């Protein structure tokens with residue numbers, strides 16, 4: 668998952684604002700980080716962001732979850748490709 672600074676940069680490029688409050692709320696508290704990335708809570712948290720910071724902040728919250736999900740799966744895919752390559756090499760399969 669991208670670090671907070673990366674999320675700030677992505678928001679800044681997309682909207683002209685870094686939405687630090689949004690990204691720090693999602694990632695800033697290690698004890699609540701998993702809960703705040705829970706896709707089943709998107710409806711609840713979307714309402715909160717919309718009411719507190721407006722529609723654009725709500726979009727940045729959803730984009731944050733999207734970017735983390737993509738980053739995680741890109742990493743899983745890289746690990747899988749390496750594991751497959753290592754396993755094939757181990758057994759001499761070319």
Ligand SMILES: [Zn+2]
Nearest residue numbers: 668693694735
């Ligand atoms: Zn995150």
